[in-house]
Amino acid sequence: MTFSRLLPLLLLVPALTMADEDRNFKLTSENFKVGSLLDGSLLENASKKAIALDRAIAISQEPVFPLQPNTLYLRYKKSAKEYFWFSGEAKPEEYKKLHAFNLKENHLSAREVIGLRLYASRQYKAFQDESDIYFDAEYVYSPRVPKLLFMKNGQWQILKESTHPGMVQIKSDEKDLDIVALNSSLKAGSKAVYPVNDGVYIFSFGAPDKLPYVDAGVLKPGDVLTFNVNFPVPDSGDVAPVNMSVSLEQVHALQTVEEAENLYDVFSSEVDRNFTRIDTTEFSKFYPPVKSADSLGLDDSNKVYRSYVSHYNFKRSEAQTLWRNKKLGTVSELYKAFHAKFDSLQALPAQINMTPVFVKKIMSATDSTKIDSLEFRFGIDRNRVETTWNGVVDEIPMDSLLKLMMVGDGSFVTTLFLANNKPVWVFKEGKIVGRYHYRYDKLGFRMGDKLIFGKGEFTLPLHIAVEPEVVEWLKNRAPESSSSSIASSSSSEVVKDTVVAEPNKKIIEHATRGTVALIDSGSFRFRGKVVSMSPYAIHTTEVTQEFFHKIMGLLDSAKRIPDRSAFKGANKPVQGITWENAQYACKVLGGDLPTEAQWEFAGRAGSNDGVLWTDDDAMSVGKYSIFAENSLKRGKKDAAYGPHDVATKTPNAWGIYDMSGNVAEWTRDNYFAITFSIESSNPTGSYWGTNKVLKGGSWKDKAKNLNMTVRDDEDPRYWSDHIGFRCVFPLERIIQDNKK
Template sequence: MSFARLLPLLLLVPALSFADADKNFKVAPNQFSTGSVVEPVANMAVEAKGAAMVSQKPVFPLKSNNLYWRHKKGPKEYQWVQGQVNFTNFKKLHAFSLGQAHLNSFEVAQMRFYASQNKKAFQDEDDLYFDKYFIYSPRVPKLFFIKNGKWQILNETDLPGVAVIKSDRKDVYAAFEDAPTKKLPKAVYPLQPDTYVFMFSAPGTLPVADIGVVKSGEVLVMKPQLVAIDADASKAPDLSVGISDVKKTKNLEETEILFDQFIAELQKVVDLVDTNEFVKLYPKMKSAESVGLYSGEPNYETYRSAYEGSRMKAKSDWLNSNMKGVPELNTAFKKKLDSLQALPLRGSMAPTSFEPVTDKVVEGEDSTAAKMKAVRFKFGKDKERFDVAWEGTAKGLTAEELYKLFTEHASEVTVYITIKQNKPVWIRKDGVITGRHHYRYTRIEFEYQGKNMVGLGDFSLPGYIVDEPEVQEWLNHYDAEDIALQQGAAAEAKAKAAAAKESAKNDTVYAKDAYMPEFTKMSIPRIIRDNTFGAVALIDSGMFRYRGSVVRLSPFAIMTTEMTQKLFDQTMLRQQDTTKRIKDRSSFKNPSKPVHNITWDDARAACKLLGGDLPTEAQWEFAGRADNNEGALWTIDETADVGDYAIYRENSYKRGKKSEAYGPQMVASKKPNAWGIYDMSGNVAEWTRDKYFMFSFWVESSNPTGAMMGFSKVYKGGSWKDGESALNLTKSDDEDPRYWSDAIGFRCVFPRKLFEGR
């Protein structure tokens, strides 16, 4: 045989020798006994539970926060015990980092370790401890092992520390600042020696952030200072207004004055709670020096940020707790206002001025020859509750006759005005009510010497009232009967008829602004597909009913799908500072699936990197409902089937983890809404820009931005884990902005100017 053919065999001999040698220095799976009683040893680092411990087969991966003891009972028999740490004996162990040695817990649990290289295969250490990150020896500071036929060494590293959370309460929720959704047990180990920021909360208490330093081999004891929220009646706000006062009001104006008083007093209460009682009770932020740090160090700045965030959330909770009785009082106001505003209003009102309205004069003709076609009356004063004009004639009178009647007998004429509902529009500026103005004028009558004459013409409102979305909706959403009446009255006015049929239908004139267009459905947005932004819908300005009010939105653009993992990765590459790139923590991996497990802050940062932002709740809901008042898209179909539009509990979560349908699915896999926008219901819920506050007394009439106060952020749409009711587009939920979940993702909105000319 030639040397060339012999060489591979020669090379194979040492390899086979090494393999055989490694085998002798390992613990075979059948060498772990099952069911045998494990006798305790001195300084045992695992807590013995009960009278006896029983050996088990190793199961991988090892569980977090558990310590595993491997005890050699005989030359070829090992026992394996799982338990909690005995902290006193844990301090006496020597630790060896698996990460630094590029080993994992699965392989080291089946390797034999030795105090020196002079040992025989069977002379390995009797007792060793394991967890997911370390191996521990109660005897020696160095461990030797055979790998690939060669002796190798593990050098001792810092013994990890332990954090123990002590509280009289059993329901304390503890988490690390960087993983707020992962609840910590009462004892946390192993922890690398370092500074840690903790988040603490419990039902009925204010959340708080704390900081502690874990030292090598030592136990850090954290005692959270949880301030209880006092829900006693004595904590109700000191308001002069009560439900009984609301019930006593006799008319709408009285109720409005009382409501304004209530809001003003409530704001004072809010300011008082924030600056006094809360500040006294809430735990103070620890100084950097008290934990052995310097102000400005990254670890301390992380704590400062977490503390300020928790304090803001706590302040919001505290404020809510001091609002006992306020929701009931607000409900009483709403009920009373609704009942009074639903009533029609008819009353006499003297005009503040009147003037003739003539036909346009043809150039070159004598202006005095112009024919009078109507009379214009002005009622009320500028910016007051009644501020309206009316132009027309009266039934049975020409314009000249009506004008002459007021010129000669104004004091003898009574003018009656009818308002369909006694509901003025509330105009606000920066959240403060600046005026209330009537706008639902429907009928005018003139009474002279016992004769009643119905007016034939139109009411007109000043621009500052017409501009309010609530007013525009009312002007443009007459029912069919109203439109017919209005058109009939207008025809009579134009013809200057001397008489009309005796009918209430034709006697009534309905308010109409000549400058307001007839109500039409919005046009379907144009979809632009772009490598940078994905598919984007360009939505025009419009009005819609939102949280009980009519609001106006400016034009904007919105992603037609949730942010996908592929687009997210591309977006992060735009961030030149690699330290600021946000990691995709999605657990259901697929380039076409939505990003999830993302906090509000990270989601917003990603949108801003693209030149956009998270949508406001109003923008999100406007785009989702697609010019429709229904909150559930599937109810529009003849055969309602939520599964046609949404990935939700029934067709995803309930299928179980073994099903491909379990978890978020690829975007746009269900039907879109009428505007071509997908997954607004289900798949993953979506962060919005808005804050959440328990009590919200108003909604901005233009581009609402949510509550002024509050810490939590609003998310909408429901997810693959939710039932049908949670998918309603008008519903919302709120959560800590640091929270992340496999059920929450996001999509971005953009200024329309980014897409001009495209």
């Protein structure tokens, strides 16, 4: 074979090598060897590892998510395609020597970074990654180098080293120790937590028959902070005489939750009055004093210190109450009796007959004469019963039901059914400020002897839904089963209604500016660099032709821009619009075109990837996007050809539609082939260049061009049937308008 014939093959070899090299910058599950024991050389060096290793636990496993808290993981590279995965406890002294890289700061997830090969230099080839890399749910660690790099989207990217986290451990021989981390996360049943950042840590400690207390300590960067639990011990156990009007007999005779609550409030008031008779000097002698701000490296006005003092005072008051109760003798017995009575009464199902304070008809979107559903609001703000029910009633026409309610006939009764009669008690500074029902099952309508049920959803107001007891109940509730109270009232099984929390409204339907998503401040990895973003609002859909006509209707006829859309439809996006005209329309509304960073931050919705589907699940692209496969390739005679109505595909996590496909979207930024620098906060694009950046791909593009990190560009005077736009607005302007 002559050299001239061999030359093309020689040139092809580097290309194939680079392709294979690029593919192998990532690890797959096949790279992890399951069940493999540590080899002798690694075991010999186990003492130098940051994780405790021995033959009993050194079994390699495939990574399982989520990574467990208070656990350190080691990814050990044995060969180019063979990796071991170990987990165990971190060894404090070795752990402190690791170089730490915070995942959140670097906008990476543990699941994502475990599959990346990590390098000390850009000069390394695909298989020349670091051999020992440690992980936990928040950090990546290197025992060797202070800088790590990885390959993503075809370019080298840097992991920024972080301040080394530390550990907090709690030592106690108490079997039933109750630990509450007051400014950090601690797994239930655990006595250690890592990784944690340096600073002041506050814990509350309690145990049966012990006086609770709060302690605080200072953790230095990368160090271990140890809390040795020592409960306060009274010097004397003398009992003081006390006169109480509430007796054990009265408590045992209680029949309802409401009666028990009323008597409990009387009892609490009498206990408070009797407290003044007890000398508190004795308590102060043995109870640990509050630590000074100086001893914690803080000042008196510091938020963390104020939190510590507040929790300290609360627990001190609780401990003092327990101490006084023992001093008062019969008080502790009454407390136990009340708790037992509440446990028995609150376990019973409940029915509450109540007239709604507000009723609303939800009309059909397609038939203005048809009622789709009904909304009932019960109770008033901060009332014992405060909820909204939205649903349908099948056994009686809903307009007839509303007429019965309006007549006010005594034979018609609205009944709230509850799984059990246990309201949540809400405290503020140790005082009860409210008791609220939340365990709703069904809404029933009694008409004489007949009982029918609606099918719908209860919504709890946020001030109730955020209580930890309520959050836990909502999480564990089984919606498919029915309560005993309902089953006994109906010949057939009645399924529970769902109960949800009132949403934090992040989507606003603005009368003039359209429907927008409120975007909080944050940061993300933009074009290989972590940048921070200020809050703003962005249209949840591309500007439709119907909305575009409304925008132009705000102007004098001489200032209006014609709609050049080739594919007509009220809910189809505007197409065939130049950059200047798109920006003009946004400015009419008081907004602007988004910068590329604003567009991408909103589109990715906190994701590290530029697509809403997984890379290996090409079949799901059509669930999220209008693109060539479900539009262009259908042919001009097919109704699906061209852009579709907006919001017909699945939105992203922030409720924003069509950020991949349908029509490509203009952004505010100039495009320039060479990027000299990217601002660290709110990037605004290149100073150079005359073309403008387009984002998102369109109905004409293949799936690979729908990635939201990909950028295209066009002359701002250009227009086409695959280009549209959406607008952004200052967040404060939207919020102020919404309050009017």
